[in-house]
Every structure is written in C-alpha cells, then in structure tokens.
Amino acid sequence: MKTEETQEITCKVNGERITRLVPVRQHLVDFLRMDLQLTGSHIGCEHGVCGACSVRVDGKVVRGCLMLAVQADGQNIVTIEGLTDSGEVADLQAEFVERNALQCGYCTPGQLMTAAELLAEGEISTREEIRTFMSGNYCRCTGYHAIVDAIETTMKRREEASRAPRPAKGKA
C-alpha cells in the first residue's frame, strides 16, 4: 500500500499567499476547510449539485467539491470569509439577516457567493430571473422566497444608490 500522494501548491486565498502540500485527490473544499480551517464553505453533496461549497476562483463562482485542491495552484480563491472581510456584499449580508433569508445557514455562504455574482452584473433582475440564477444553490429551510426578497431588495438599493447624485464631498 502506498501512502497518500501529495503535491505542493501555491495559491492566494482571501488575499493571502498560501503554500501547502496537498493530497492530489483532495478537493478544494476539503483543503479550505481542513487544511486552512476556513469552515465557512460547506459540503452538502460532494457531487456538484447543491452549491453549498460555492467559492470564487479567479473571479468566477465554482463548486469547490468538483475542483481538486491541486487545480487551485496559482489561482486566486475567495471564500465567504474573504468576501465578508472585503465588505463587497455587506449590504446583501445585512439584508439576509434583516429579511431572515436563512434559517440553518448551511447553504447561506453558497447563496451569498452566487448572489454576489448576480449583483456584480449591476443590472436589475426580475424575481423570475433571480430565481433562475439562484437555482444551483439548494436551500432546504427557507423555501427561497426570503432569499429572493433579500437579493431583490439589495439590487434595488444599489441601483438607487448608483443613480443618486453623489454628495459633494465627505460623508452624506
């Protein structure tokens, strides 16, 4: 029996440069959760369906369970922890709390990752479109209505803010 085959990778995770020896068969979410203790990304199915493992790799949301850690070599990875620290979706996160768009919270990091991608497009979507866009992220608790509400509200607020005349200087 040979022992675990490993390979060294270097990547950026939430802005930090990381070099680690990883088992070649380990998927990205296990690497993030177990080796880096970034436990905000979750595992719901490990076969690419539920979206609980959604993370951003080089600017695109991917299923962390369908990607090997070794494939992350040289890539720029953002997890929910990094997304939170950057403040990029602070408004959406606040709205998720306000609207109670989460119950157990297990799907939530994935929902936020995906919703961030939709919000970044900067367009206003209908509820139908939001529902379609979010369909790869399963939630077993909320029934989705509140998630759609939270995304829709955030979208509209951003839109309003972008149209509002900028204050001359300093804080509004």
Place this chain on the structure above:
Amino acid sequence: MTGTVTPKARLTPHDRPHSYVGRSLSRAGAKRAVAGKGRYTDDITLPRMLHAAFVRSPWAHARIKGIDIAAARKAPGVRVVMTGAEVAKLCTGPWVGTLTCFPTMKSAPQFPLAVERACWHGEPVVMVIADTRALAEDAAELVEIIYEELPVTVDKTTALGPGAVVLHPELGDNLAFEKTIDIGNVDQAFESADLIVEETYDFARHTAVSLEPRVLLADWDAASERLQIWTSSQTPHMIQHVIANTLGIPDHNVRVVAPDVGGSFGLKIHTYGDEIATALAAKVLGRPVKFVADRLESFGSDIHARENLIKARMAFTKAGDITAVDFDVVAGAGAYSQYPRTSVFEANQILNITAGPYKHKHYRAKATVVYLNKVPSSQYRAVGHPIGITVGESLLDLAATKLGIDPLEIRRRNAFPDAAFPTKTASGVKLADMSFTRCFDVLEKSIGYRALRADQAALRKQGVYRGIGLAAFIKGTAPGPNGYYGVGGAPISAQDACTIKLEPNGGIICAVGVTDQGQGVNDVMQQIAASALGVEMAAIRIISGDTDATPYGGGTYASRATAIGGEAVHQAARALRAEVLELAGVLLQAKPETLDLISGKIVDAATGMERLPLREIGRIAHFQVGQFPNTVHPQLSHTRRFRLLDDLYIFTNGIQAAHVEVDMETGFIKHLKHWVVEDCGRVINPQLADEQVRGGCVQGLGGALYEHCVYDENGQLINGTMADYLTPMSTEMPDIVVEHVVTPTSASELGAKGVGESGTGAAPAALMNAVNDALLPFEARVTAQPITPESILIALGRV
C-alpha cells in the same frame, strides 16, 4: 387589553409597552452564519482526532457469512476495524423500536451495525477508523464480506401475503402494527348517502435531505470516564440517554452538545447505528472520532418517511355535508421500527387527522404498517399530515365537483364553526381554540378568490389551464405526555424546562431544554424571557443544546419548541421577576406589588418613576448579600417545567391555496403562487413564524412534486444522489403569502401553538387539488405523489 395603565390593571407580559412578543426582530445567530462563522459539528477539529467510515450492505437482504478485515486493518492510517458482532459485544444490548402505547406493535432487536444479517441496502456492517476520512474509506474498500443474498420484501401491498419473505422470522410475519378506529355507524351512513366518492392515493417514500448531513464527534475521557459528544441533533437529552444506555455509561457522564445544526426537519431526532458505533469507537480508542455521513450514505441510512397507499371513500348528502369517512392505509416501514420513536406514528397520525377540520360523525380508519427491506422510516416534518390532509381534501374536492358546489363553499359548510370549540373530531382528538371560519374569510380575500376563478374560466377558453387548489387542515403540535413517547416507555420528555438566572451585573442567563436548528428558537425564547421578565433583549443570553448546561428537556420536535419550551421560559422568567420585585421591595422598603420591572429597571408601578436598576439587585444579592435581613435568601435562579396536561396535542388550524398552470402537452406544472392562512395562536416573532411556514410549504411541495426514494424490485435504492433525488430549486417554487389568524391556546399562559410543520402538512394537498382543478376540463385526475409530468400525461391519456 388596551387602555390606560393603572396600578390595579397591571400590564401583562404581552402588552407592556416594551414587550418583544409579536415583534419581528432579526436573529442573532444569522449574523454569524452570513459571515461564514457558523459553527457546525464538522467544523470542530480536536487534537488526535480520527475519522470513521462504514462498509454498508450492497444488498437489501443478505446473510453475512464471513468478514475478512485483515487487509483493512493493515491499511495506512487505520486504527481499528470493527465488525457488527464486535460492536454488538461492547453494547449493553440491542434496541427494540416498540412503545407500549401501541400494544399490538412488534419489532425485531437491532444493534448499531448488522450482525448476522443485513436487512436493507445501506445498512452499516463494518466500521473503519483511520487518521483521515479518505484513509478510512480506502480501508473500507479492502474489507471483504461474504454475503449470501436472500430474497426480499419490497412491496407493501404483498408484504403480508402468502409467500412473502418474512424479514424477521421470530416476529412471525411482516406486520409491524395494525390499528382501527370505528366510530358511529359507518356502513349505515354510506348506505344512506346521496353521494359516495372513492379513490386510491399513493404517496411515495421520501427523506429529509438536510443540507448538512448527519454528523457526530465523540471524545472519551478515560480518567473521568466521561464521554463528550458533539452532534447535529434536535434532541441532545434523548441522544445522551440512548448513547449512555447503549454503551453502559451513566447518563450524567455523557455530555451531548448540539452546535449549529444545518437543517434537521425531524431527521435528527432518531438513533442511528453508525453514530452510536462512532461513540463506541471513541471509547475503545480513547481518542476523538468523527463521523460525517456523505450524501449517498444519507440517502441510504437517514430515516425515510411516507410510503403510504390509501383506499378511501367519503359519503355526502346532496347539500354537500360529509356524513362518513372510511379509509384504509397501508404503510411501508423499513427493515426495523426506528428506535426509540418507532415507525408507526405516520400511519397513526393519518388516523388521527384525516378530514379533521370537518364535523362529520361516522369515521372508520384502518392502518396497517409492514416491514420492508428498505431504510427504516420514521418521523419527518409534519408526520402523517401531508397524507391525511391530501386524502381528506382531495375527496372533498371530488365531491364538490360532482355536487356542483364551489370548493371553498363546501369547506365552509363542513368545517367546525369558530364557536364550536372545544370539540372533538370524529377520530376522537380534541380540538380547541380554532378559527376555520376566520381563516377561510382571510384566505378568500387574500387570494381574491372570485376574481381568480373568473380569470381561470377566461383563460381556459384560450387554452391555458390553471387550477386553484384549497386545503384546510388541522395540525397536531406540541404533544403532551399522555399520548405516546414517554408514556410508551421511550426516553423522551414531553415536558420542557427553563432555568433563568440573574447575574451580578444584571445580565440574565436563560438555559432551555429546547434547541435551535435555524428556526430562531433561541431568539424566540429570548423575546419571551425579555418580555416576561421586563428587561431588554441584550440583557439576556440563551443557552441551548448542551446537556451539561441546560435543564432536562425533550428538545425540538413536533412543533413543540415555542409552545412548550416557550411557556417554560415564560413561567421561569415570571418567577425570577417576582423574586426580583421581592428583593427590591426589601431594599426600597416598598411593597413588591407597588413595584414593576420595566426595561431592566425597578420602577414605581403607579408612576413609572425609576427606583433602582436591576443590576443593583444583582450586585447586592451576589456581592453584598449581607444588606438583606437574615430571613431573606436570594435564589436568583428559577427553573420551571411545562407540559401539556391531558391533551394529545395542541392542534392548530388553517387553510392553504395553490395556484398552478399545467401544460397539457408536456405535463409540466408551473406553480404560480401559494397562500397560507393559519392560526398558531400567539405569534412571538411574525417574521420567523412566516418563514417557518414558507420553508415548510416548500418541503411539502417537494414531496408533492419531486421527491421519491426509488427502489427496484431487489430492494436497491437507485437514486441516492442529489442529482437523481430531486428537491425543490428556487426557480420551481412560487412566492408564498402567509397570514395569521390569532387564537391563543388556552393550554398555556403564553398562548403560542406550534408553527414549524403546518406548511409541510397541507401544501401537498393544496397543490394536488390545484393540479386536478386544472385537469378538470379533461376529466383527468392524479392521485399519486410525487405528481410527475409523466403522471399527468398518463392521466390525460396522452402516453
């Protein structure tokens, strides 16, 4: 309850100006979760932690003739490999999933892992413990098991027939349980009926699919002989007892902690052999061991639910009054009755609640529960209700069509009027504090019923087929102690408890036996405690989900957390408040009745003038207690327990409506909108209550439209992935309008009933009625769930 405040007419906790009851406050735990800072069991890593993997039976029924674990033992990183027989030897004995409150039921003894025989596809047989999960799985593949495949029983309709393979020969046959209710004179009522409607309904087996799978981490401290468990559980005290009892450890030496739980829905109130074996491994090895079910394992070992075939008929007068109900349920349980809650509740509950909103008098219902070579089935969200409600509501619609009565009218005509309560259903369950009439009125307005009907008729002419489906319901919540579990011999408390304490700085620690899986139970408890005590929310910290830190309780199941646990909190907080006012009276030389506690301050009740901050009472009573006379002994900690007294449940009621469009070419259903009007009594946090209803509805709709654990004729579960077992996605689900009619329960001071399951209970019925309403012009009907596009095309005669 309005008017000016006078010293005599004191405010109740619910209508104080600063009360938190009835307010949609956001959840503290939600802030952590959105930041990715939730702490679920699998997020916990302990030093020297090992991982468990299980070899599971590839057969639905097989004799285990030999197990060779030599190669697995030698595999890299492996610490121990244990067969079912080895695990069994270290257990105090097998479980038997029966309850004495079901005198006729029987089940076979069961050990954590299969010993001589595997009885379902996915049953754990051998446990491998290794340094990592991957290494444990590698080694599991090296375990060689010689099986002799045995014939199976997988069809519930033939499980009792001649020639059926008997799963457990010592039981004589595959009958788990049989019960008949026969009230009034059913035969005569059918003989004299103007109309009889009759149909057979088929409900597929499904399962909870919590997004976080089952997970357990165990750590044995040999020096103190204490076992610490972290697990994704709704019922820490029950699990404490089951593990302690099975492993031969005193209960109080087992600490069970439930950290954040990633969804549960009844799935996580049961005993699972792989979890018990994991705890055992930790004890054997003296090292922490973690087990996380992967998704395939979850489908093959999490409890399943439903799987009922029901032949039913209903008798009516010409005017549309129900005169009698008669049905026969055959339920397919799994290979064993699930310990300790059993596998017969679903069928029993169908008997209790079918056609429950209506005032008919002749009622006969029979349940037959049989064993099958499948995953054991047991309680899952809204136990029995989706089935019973669908049967009753579907027959009612069928009769309405035949009699030419509007579906809403036939419900109005038959439902118990609001003045009728308390009363009993024909099945014998007590109903109190209900509001069908008001709920129907609110729904009619909310959906714009007449306009929607007109719209439907107009669209039909254009070849667009929409349907409106209604489903009135009763839902059993917050079970009492005299019905089932505890009284039947199970280590399950129907009572719940709260210990509330005043700290020196005026902070309040409130420990509760009920648990939170994201519903917001902790937040609701906090709102109740703050209101009953008279302090601000921020002054209170709730502790739950830890057997070392909370008073003994049943945990969260059967929509009991707010109704039972909430009342315990309310009573405990009232007791602490009374003591605080006593102590304040001593310090201020005032009569306690002349004082009040509002927003953390002792005030003069008459004038509202502030006398003393609560924190002063805390400081003096803890640090300068000598200021009190020798006759005064501050306790500052109060425990109250609460249980429902004589009733089986606190029943809630309501009505749901579904609006769908069916594509007659493809059989696809577009669910346009869904409405719920329900009465869960006093609503503590409207937003959380609404979200329970919405989430519950979607889970019910999943069962009605997609979910199905598919077995082949050999008992192989053939769709054990989330790609094959479909659960609702956001694009398929409608917006859901929720409204409440409030009739507080008279069973408690707080007045809250349960709310977590009524969405799930009635949504499938509303959906099926809507689909059949859309199919009406084609004289086609569907009577099986899930309602697939194919089943619609078959009903239409198109395939």
